[in-house]
Amino acid sequence: MKDKAICAWAAGLFEGEGCVYVECRRDPKSGSKSYSIKAVVVNTDITLLDPLKERWSGGISPHYRHPHRTVFHWRSQGVKAAAFFSSILPFVRGMKRREIELAIAFSAKYSALGLESRSKRKSPDEKADQEMAYRQLQAWKRPNTATTGSA
Numbered sequence: 001m002k003d004k005a006i007c008a009w010a011a012g013l014f015e016g017e018g019c020v021y022v023e024c025r026r027d028p029k030s031g032s033k034s035y036s037i038k039a040v041v042v043n044t045d046i047t048l049l050d051p052l053k054e055r056w057s058g059g060i061s062p063h064y065r066h067p068h069r070t071v072f073h074w075r076s077q078g079v080k081a082a083a084f085f086s087s088i089l090p091f092v093r094g095m096k097r098r099e100i101e102l103a104i105a106f107s108a109k110y111s112a113l114g115l116e117s118r119s120k121r122k123s124p125d126e127k128a129d130q131e132m133a134y135r136q137l138q139a140w141k142r143p144n145t146a147t148t149g150s151a
Contacts, residue, residue, distance in 0.1 A: 006051060006055060007087045007088055007090070007091060008088075008091040009051075010051070010052060010055070010056075010084075010087070010088050011088035011089075011090075011091035011092045012091070013041060013043075013048060013052075014039070014041055014088055014092070014096065015092060015093070015094045015096055017041050017042055017043050018039065018040060018041040018042075018096070019038075019039075019040045019041075019042075020037070020038075020039060020085070020096060020099040020100055020102075020103050020137065021037070021038050021040070021137060022035050022036070022037050022038075022102075022103065022106060022130075022133055022134045022137050023035065023036045023037075023038050023077070024131075024134050033127070033130075033131070035106075035130045035131075035133070035134055036077050036078055037077065037078065037081050037082060037085075037103040037106055037107050038075060038076070038077045038081055039058070039075070039076045039077070039081040039084050039085060039103075040073055040074065040075050041073070041074045042071060042072070042073050042074075043071070043072060044069050044070065044071055044072065045072075046060060046072045049072055049074040052074045052076075052084075053074060056076055056080060056083060056084040056087070057076060057080050058074055058075050058076030058077075058080060058081075058084075059074070059075055059076075060072055060073065060074050060075075061073050061075070078107070079107060081103065081107070082103065082104055082107035082108070085100045085103050085104050085107075086104055088100070089101070089104065095140075098140065099137060099140060099141075102133060102136060102137055103137075105133075106130070106133045109129075
């Protein structure tokens, strides 16, 4: 597939089968939090996920929770997830558009500063900003706060 065509195809697949999230992890010793953006696409047909891995890296793993067949997850995180989101954004028309925009902004700000890494120290303002992005994305995913269209 040509680049534009695969990006459009991936956007459609992502809108139907994908998820944007900012992962929050807490260090058990220090109690400090770290955040990372992630892209996930889930499908029972691994051949639909292979082009994502070929074009944008990430990994594919099987999950056996479904009683009759294997469900596969393609996952990407950090700057690689941001590159994926940037590639598909022009073709996304649904509710996930604002989530993708938030993830791209999060990555652009913190990756440029070298702060997306768990090993970098963050100022209180940077920590608060990351927590706000995390909470905003969680709020958008709650059914009672969902809206139609892009923000």
